[in-house]
Amino acid sequence: MRDYYGAYRDLRIDALEGQFLQGRLAGGLNACAECCDRWTANGRVALQWIGRNFDRQTLTYAQLQEQSARFANLLSKHQVKPGDVVAGLLPRIPELLTVMLGTWRAGAVYQPLFTAFGPKAIEQRVTAEGGSGAKLIVTDSANLPKLGEVPGCPPVLEVDRSRQEADLLASLLAREVATFAPVNRRGDDPFVLLYTSGTTGHPKGVLYPLKMLLPVAVYMRDGLDLQSSDCFWNVADPGWAYGMLYTGIGPLLLGHATTMYEGPFAVDATVRVIKELGVTNLAAAPTAYRMMMAAGPEAMSPIVAQLRVASSAGEPLNPEIARWAERVLKCPLKDHYGQSETGMLINNHHGLRHRVKEGSAGLPMPGFSVEVLDDDLKPVSPDTPGILAVNRSRSTLNTFAGYWRAQSPNLRGDWYLTGDTMMRDADGHFFFVGRSDDIITSAGYRIGPFDVESALIEHAAVAEVAVVGKPDPERTEIVKAFVVLRHGYAPSDTLTAELQQHVRTRLSAHAFPREIAFVPELPKTPSGKVQRFILRQRN
DSSP states (O other): OEEHHHHTTTOOHHHHHHHHOSSBTTTBBOHHHHHTGGGOGGGOEEEEEEOTTOOEEEEEHHHHHHHHHHHHHHHHHTTOOTTOEEEEEOOSSHHHHHHHHHHHHTTOEEEEOOTTOOHHHHHHHHSTTTSOOOSEEEEETTTHHHHTTSTTOOOEEEEOTTOOOTTBHHHHHHTSOSOOOOOOBOTTSEEEEEEOOOSSSSOOEEEEEGGGHHHHHHIIIIISOOOTTOOEEEOSOTTSHHHIIIIIIHHHHTTOOEEEEOSOOOHHHHHHHHHHHTOOEEEEOHHHHHHHHHTOHHHHGGGTTTOSEEEEOSSOOOHHHHHHIIIIIOSOEEEEEEETTTEEEEEOOSSEEOOOOTTOOBEEOTTOOEEEEOTTSOBOOTTOOEEEEEETTTOTTOOOOOEETSOOTTEETTEEEEEEEEEEOTTSOEEEEEEGGGOEEETTEEEOHHHHHHHHHTSTTEEEEEEEEEEETTTEEEEEEEEEEOTTOOOOHHHHHHHHHHHHHHTOSTTSOSEEEEOSOOOBOTTSOBOHHHHHHTO
16 A cells, blocks of 8 residues: 555646546547546446346446447437536436436536435526526436426436337437547536535535546545455435546546445445445445444444445544444444535545544545635644635646636635635644534634534434534523434433533533434435534524
8 A cells, every 4th residue: 555645746647647547638538438438348347236126237338338329429419519518317327327428428518416306406507597508408207297397497308217118218329329439628628517515505516627537536546445356336326526426437437337226325225235246345425324323233244344445425424433333344434525616635545554543534635735724814723723725726636616607705816715614733634623604602612513413423322413503692602412312212301411411521511512402303415414504593
């Protein structure tokens, strides 16, 4: 394993291009050629697919090459040109890869849409008025009715695996020629348009240029340590950034098979997929690991010691969850941090040798220069909270240049301000404190909700927890915790006092939750992130 500090002493784009790409950013390349065409020899597998009823299908790169060419020809008949947007409102089915790769083959831009979106959310993202102005939407029969309620909806192609009508996608593709020369674009040209989850406000569109392929490849190799012998499964849905970049793009870019499970997340199904496919490299959100931990050791027994590595992204990983993985799953579970705007930024890298500190988000991904800044955009001293920022002029792999059709107030000179509060210690390790608007100010103390949540999740009664500040005339704010209990525990004044004392003992006296509300579930975005602003509204 390479040493983190020596691996990228002289990081150069041309060297990375030679390692990871067939084309060149300046001379022309095509995302479908990079993620499909060059891997077609020897029947190499591109997709392992498991249906919601556990039916199975395998697709090779050669099959995807043919299907993507047919789809690109179909796009030409719909007057889709290079640079146009094609949206996919599709579940995790094999056709998703056909649409994605075929869009790129034609030089167009693929826009993923999460299938839990309702008509209003879809309208915000695809219409010409404020959205992407997509020229076409591809969807399945289950999601098709939503589009009838979208004003100004683009033309629609339907996927239905149970029927063979002439106007369905499979029948249309069968009529098309199975060859289509990939349309080359340059590194700054977009190939994905993805909207943020709306955790902190109105969803904003982020364009990924083709040069985003390089940081994606670096993360797959060094962050996730994807090896040729691995069976890799990223549980995240491709309707969101982590799934789009590291399920739909990353494995294919390295010529590796990706895995898709069509069904919703459930602990028993997750364990079954891991066991039956022989998954050795797993990536998921903290919510998934928390639910696996809450299910108990017996539920995990079929997969003990099977996973080589596991990774967590989307929200901060509570230290207790990482300790549980080591103790129960017998595998290292490491926290990774990124954003829709940037991709992954800070990781406890599986593929690079460096010290891992409990509770830390890790070290900056090679190619990114990041700092913790004060309100005047000056770097703060170690162990001081501030805004995490990316220095765009010094980051070799940074690609974020602003939002699609929207102002970018978080771009300030050379800095991109993430909106997340972090601390960096003297050794360069970053620690997540909270979203800037989630920080609690109580009696002069600044309290990060993540620390309180991490203390509470250690208690045997707690399955999930979210912490917010509640306005208080005396203290400015008090800490309030919303707690989801594990099976077998019931709310009580005694349990409330026990949880409060647990935080006093484990964390600090000033940070304990003065109020605890027991709730059946936490409000979350469709991608699984806790919406703390909704909890603040309940105060």
